[in-house]
Amino acid sequence: MLKKTLDISSSPHIYKGGSTNQIMKNVVWALLPVVLFSVYSFGLNALLVIAMATIASVLTEHVLCRLSKKESTVSDYSAVITGLLLGLTLPPSFPLWMAFIGGVIGIALGKYIFGGLGYNVFNPALVARAVLQAAFPVAITTWHPAFLPNRFSTISSSVFTWPFMEPTFDAVSGATPLSAFKFDGVTTSTAELAFGQISGSAGETCAVIIVLGGLYLIARNMMNWRIPAAVLLSAFVLSGVLYLINSEVYPSPWFMLFSGGLMLGAVFMATDMVSSPITPLGLWVYGGIIGILTIVIRIWGGLSEGVMYSILLANAISPHIDTVIKNRVYGTKRKMKAA
Amino acid sequence: MALFNLHKNTFKHGIHPPESKDETNGLPIRQFPFAPVIILPMAQHIGAPSQIMVREGQEVQRGQLLAKATGYVSVPMHAPVSGTVRKIANVPTISGKMSTGIYLEAFPSSTQEILEGKPIDPETATPEEILQGIQNAGIVGLGGAAFPTHVKLKIPEGKKCDTLIINGVECEPYLTTDHRVMLEQENDIFTGIKYLLKATGAQKAIIGIEANKQDAADHLAKHIPNDLPVSVQVLPVKYPQGAEKMLITSIMGKEIPSGKLPIEAGVVVVNVATTAEIGRLLPHGRGIQERVITITGPGVKKKGNYLIPVGTPLRFVLEQVGVDEEISEVYMGGPMMGVAVSNLNISIVKGTSGILVFTKKDVGRSPTIYPCIKCGACVDACPILLNPSKLGILAKFEAYNEMASDFNLMDCFECGSCSYVCPSHIPLVQYFRLSKRIVRKREAEKKEEVHA
Numbered sequence A: 001m002l003k004k005t006l007d008i009s010s011s012p013h014i015y016k017g018g019s020t021n022q023i024m025k026n027v028v029w030a031l032l033p034v035v036l037f038s039v040y041s042f043g044l045n046a047l048l049v050i051a052m053a054t055i056a057s058v059l060t061e062h063v064l065c066r067l068s069k070k071e072s073t074v075s076d077y078s079a080v081i082t083g084l085l086l087g088l089t090l091p092p093s094f095p096l097w098m099a100f101i102g103g104v105i106g107i108a109l110g111k112y113i114f115g116g117l118g119y120n121v122f123n124p125a126l127v128a129r130a131v132l133q134a135a136f137p138v139a140i141t142t143w144h145p146a147f148l149p150n151r152f153s154t155i156s157s158s159v160f161t162w163p164f165m166e167p168t169f170d171a172v173s174g175a176t177p178l179s180a181f182k183f184d185g186v187t188t189s190t191a192e193l194a195f196g197q198i199s200g201s202a203g204e205t206c207a208v209i210i211v212l213g214g215l216y217l218i219a220r221n222m223m224n225w226r227i228p229a230a231v232l233l234s235a236f237v238l239s240g241v242l243y244l245i246n247s248e249v250y251p252s253p254w255f256m257l258f259s260g261g262l263m264l265g266a267v268f269m270a271t272d273m274v275s276s277p278i279t280p281l282g283l284w285v286y287g288g289i290i291g292i293l294t295i296v297i298r299i300w301g302g303l304s305e306g307v308m309y310s311i312l313l314a315n316a317i318s319p320h321i322d323t324v325i326k327n328r329v330y331g332t333k334r335k336m337k338a339a
Numbered sequence B: 001m002a003l004f005n006l007h008k009n010t011f012k013h014g015i016h017p018p019e020s021k022d023e024t025n026g027l028p029i030r031q032f033p034f035a036p037v038i039i040l041p042m043a044q045h046i047g048a049p050s051q052i053m054v055r056e057g058q059e060v061q062r063g064q065l066l067a068k069a070t071g072y073v074s075v076p077m078h079a080p081v082s083g084t085v086r087k088i089a090n091v092p093t094i095s096g097k098m099s100t101g102i103y104l105e106a107f108p109s110s111t112q113e114i115l116e117g118k119p120i121d122p123e124t125a126t127p128e129e130i131l132q133g134i135q136n137a138g139i140v141g142l143g144g145a146a147f148p149t150h151v152k153l154k155i156p157e158g159k160k161c162d163t164l165i166i167n168g169v170e171c172e173p174y175l176t177t178d179h180r181v182m183l184e185q186e187n188d189i190f191t192g193i194k195y196l197l198k199a200t201g202a203q204k205a206i207i208g209i210e211a212n213k214q215d216a217a218d219h220l221a222k223h224i225p226n227d228l229p230v231s232v233q234v235l236p237v238k239y240p241q242g243a244e245k246m247l248i249t250s251i252m253g254k255e256i257p258s259g260k261l262p263i264e265a266g267v268v269v270v271n272v273a274t275t276a277e278i279g280r281l282l283p284h285g286r287g288i289q290e291r292v293i294t295i296t297g298p299g300v301k302k303k304g305n306y307l308i309p310v311g312t313p314l315r316f317v318l319e320q321v322g323v324d325e326e327i328s329e330v331y332m333g334g335p336m337m338g339v340a341v342s343n344l345n346i347s348i349v350k351g352t353s354g355i356l357v358f359t360k361k362d363v364g365r366s367p368t369i370y371p372c373i374k375c376g377a378c379v380d381a382c383p384i385l386l387n388p389s390k391l392g393i394l395a396k397f398e399a400y401n402e403m404a405s406d407f408n409l410m411d412c413f414e415c416g417s418c419s420y421v422c423p424s425h426i427p428l429v430q431y432f433r434l435s436k437r438i439v440r441k442r443e444a445e446k447k448e449e450v451h452a
């Protein structure tokens, strides 16, 4: 005898499978080698800073969900990504209490006030980074040399600074290749840059590992290749043109590509789906803006690094890119006028 | 300009769901047993329901006219079996609404011979006579739309039809109805094309078939009669290529303007099974009594392609083929656009192209819905090149008017590709169906106000 009741549902009745939470999980996988290299080159300091930023993000997400009586969204992994990315952009000897504040800010101000995952305008990790940079300008630009022999046995005193106390940094301090170039006119070799033999934020120093992580996500169709391609291409072309004009003043495009946070930013930050445009052409424009702005800030701006501000700015205009650049709808002549 | 023709033999975007056709595409069409009682709803096509011409207790012969068309956008209904009209009453339909209908009790030992009518000769008949013949045969789009075919074939004043496209794409997963029809009924198809060319005045016909049915394409190409201007075009496999507009773009490389019909581009599209039906019925002046249906899905025991009388109750069909104890959902049509059945007491109608039975574990819907992460998968899937992500967000905020005015909501033809790919499992097309209905209702209300 046949069953009396049937479930009903609206078509389609088959689905591709895969989920947002799976995508996020894979981003975490792709970031792990970057974290490991960071710990390998900067030692316990980096481990603590990254861990603290991540714990703070996840905790904040959980608490905020509970406070607003919603189910906790920690399991979608997006808070983990925010925490990891924030940790990776901080100097390895950054005070832990500041990293903690960063994690809280990233989730609370970067994401939650916009309405949670999917509604944030900016990349939450970069919001946190920007606030930290404004609040703690010294701590966030005090770099730490890589590959210190005692990196797995000692922890810099600055890391354990009491909350709201000025950190005292250890005497040793490594200039980043970008600041060395900007303020002292010294460039670093591309090979050193690509393989992370340098000083910098915890996770930005090994370009090769970052690129591999990106390629993994692109291969799994979990990252839009157009964004890193557009960012890197535009940065390369602009700095290349400048280099051709005057190689005395301007650094080589390879140096620009592999130094600072450009790789990490292009592959893991600019590609945040939520805060980037949705059409292919829109993505090229968005990436192009980031690449060009980064070089402009680096060369003519007051800062040695411009990736963060470039991405934040591009995030801000990304919704507008989507209103102006739309796919031409089938059977219509023009693109729809801007709404 | 041919040098710059970048037309790729297919339309833009679309998706590649698993085809799931292997289990039935090799099975020849088999006659299904007659059910003891046939239940025929009068509303089984788009347009006005047919008007019943018989009375309770009357004996009818298979193929006899039971109900006539009410007006132009309507078709008559013929007796699918010889038997007695037991009852005229409301019968359930798949939409959940009731429709007037006929309960027809089959004669147990009848030979079920089919009544002949006035034949229509494709050589001598005028286009009008052919269109009339198609209407009289009760023919509607068998691909699933169930729109009266003669209406679609009527070329409006001032328009010209150059090309007749025969739709043998069958892009819905699981379905193999058209595939089998193309392999087994080539003569009916070519006869049908002869009528259609005459009726539309088209110079040539192109049969569009996806590459997963290469055998059918080869078979038809081999049997094209010498005097018929027909060609077969094989297209790459992609859903929803069977949608009229997509098929025209795939074959001709041009787009149909938004809100317009294919005739704008000088094209008329007819489903291949419908074409075969025309070729089979018109030479005998008969009406449609049965159709080929793929019955398949993980929950079905005797999967196959069956020739089933219209009006056969779904419950009878499933009892005959045997279904899994754990069936949880039954769909009429394919898995992408088919409609879920709430009640097994409905019957097979002219537009039923497939019956798909899923058990609990086959239902792929995910219980967790995440927010839209703007991954763009839906944008890259939409064959109309809409932005389902944005439309989905607007639907959530009930901004229906903005969806229609700024984001082309009304161009969405509900193919479901966006919902299929969304990693956040947002019921996009489900939102859009609702939104479209609301927009249409609002527009109708506005019109009423103007007239009042």
Ligand code: SF4
Residues within 6 Å of the ligand: B371, B372, B373, B374, B375, B376, B377, B378, B379, B388, B389, B392, B421, B422, B423, B424, B425, B426, B428
């Ligand atoms: S596929 Fe889903 S999550 Fe991705 S952009 Fe579209 S609606 Fe958003």
Ligand code: SF4
Residues within 6 Å of the ligand: B381, B382, B383, B384, B385, B386, B388, B411, B412, B413, B414, B415, B416, B417, B418, B419, B428, B429, B432
């Ligand atoms: S259902 Fe509508 S919006 Fe979604 S892919 Fe199909 S046409 Fe596009």
